[in-house]
Amino acid sequence: MKKVLLIGIGAGNPDYVTMQAVKALNEVDVFFFLDKGEAKRDLVDLRTEICERFITNRSYRVVEVESPARDVSRPSYKSGVHAWHRDKADIFGRLIEEELRDGEVGAFLIWGDPSLYDSTIRIIHQILADGRITFDYEVIPGITSIQALAAQHRIALNTIGEPVHITTGRRLNEGLPRHIDTAVIMLDNGSGLRALAGEDVDIYWGAYLGTPDEVLVAGKLRERVDEIERVREEERSRKGWIMDTYLLRRNPDKRKDS
Incomplete structure (x- = not known):
């Protein structure tokens, strides 16, 4: 049976790759890379560097395909994401079906x-639910940007x-939930930064965490928001x-309970 590994490779620093991930990398016959365009070519380059650095068996091959883009013109964010996932499922399913032979191991580096x-993970579930192809899969955890952010600060x-509340910038526009004093914000297009700028809130911000381009800012949000933007x-x-x-x-004493 074919097998697919979803390998977490960490937040940008090759040193974040775990020993479990290194072991998994060396089991792979075919790596599937998604090309997101020239501007994000360094995301593919990092995956290439990780393979070259940690894999001792050089018989693996890489299949690179263009990544579908999310249609931002959709009337709702979730409908756009669901359509985007369907496009990805079509591509991933084709890659697993056509590029992976029975008994081989394929991998996506996450x-x-x-x-x-x-x-x-949701896309893999979608492919298997479709029933057209059969394969086993395994998930290898990785170091998240949240862990890297806390470590760097x-x-x-x-x-x-x-x-700890983990949410998105879009949801932050609704404010922090009651009785939540610590929130980690991901996938912010910038609008979430202003949502709490009037409150007494500390911010610990980081971009390109773990990479040579890493940037860190910390302090009172109201005093740092202009700099971060x-x-x-x-x-x-x-x-x-x-x-x-x-x-x-x-500060919990400054919480706006209702």
Whole structure:
């Protein structure tokens, strides 16, 4: 039977690759790389570097295909994402069916961890539910941008006995939930930064975490928001894309309970 590995490769630094991931890399016959265009070519280059650095068996091959783009003109965000996932499922299913022989192992190298704000596990479930092809699969965890952010800022994610809320910039526009004082924000197009700028909130922000381009900013959100927005735009213009994560923490005495 064919087998597919979803290998978390960490948040951008090859040193984040775990020993479990290295072992899995050396089991792979075919790697499937998604090309997201010239601006994001360094995402493919990192995957290539990881393979060359950690794989001792050089008989593997790489199949690279163009990644489908999400249709941002859809009337709702979720409908656009569902359509995007269907497009990916068609491509992934074809790759597994046509490029992977029976008994071989294929792999997708997942930025960060496959379980956190990544669609690949859901796409694999969708392919198997379709029933056209059969294969086994395994998930290898990776170091997330959240872990890298906390390490680089030298902070603990949670305060004593309190939860951590993980959400997106889009949801942050609704404000922090009651009784939540620590939130990690991912996939922010920039709008979420302003949502709590009027409150007494600390921010720990990082972009391109773990890479040579890493940028860190920390302090009171109201005092740092202009700087972070400026850096985001400068870095996006320079590289053509940006991948950032941040933690917001407020004093529970300043919480707006209702």
